[in-house]
Amino acid sequence: QLQLQESGPGLVKPSETLSLICTVSGGPISSDISYWGWVRQSPGKGLEWIGSKFYNGNTYYNPSLKSRVTISVDTSKNQFSLRLTSLTAADTAIYYCARRLNVGHFDHWGQGTRVTVSS
């Protein structure tokens, strides 16, 4: 059974950079049918897609976040990561990592990690 687990700091300061890691277990990250993505949810709000990456190439980012986001994949550790720069309070959210199948849906999700941006 595929499982995803987010890890990272719960509190970051404004203007700093957020780095989160998603560890994948129960299956290889180097899968030809999978994209690996990040989705966030601000308090009391809906789901917002951040970006998705194929293990050895194609990467897609939300146009509204593209200038601040980088998603990377580390096949040796079966992990993928999110880097979000120039943080503001508006980036306070629960961040989920998820697997997106080639056909378009997110079929496995991590439990989410809460990130607060505050000085």
Add this chain to the structure above:
Amino acid sequence: SYELTQPPSVSVSPGQTATITCSGHGLGRKFVHWYRQEPGRSPVLIIYEDKKRPSGIPDRFSGSISGDTATLTISGTQTEDEADYYCQAWDSVNAEVFGGGTKMTVL
């Protein structure tokens, strides 16, 4: 930017049928997926590719699409079906797009 529009809330009585819509320009030419999110929990896929159910999802949940509107139908609604429901589709310009979510109340 591409948008998917859902009603903010729906209410249904136990045992009745609930319908949640999701509309977007050209949605009929895309695959629509649906997620359920209980309070404090991660989203769970309940319908993919308009009408397919993942294993383990009861057949009370069904999906359909007509024109540019997709519909999630929950029959025989139970109190534990109280949750937020989101639709999602892929747009060639904006990539993944989620609807704003619908809070379903069973009372």
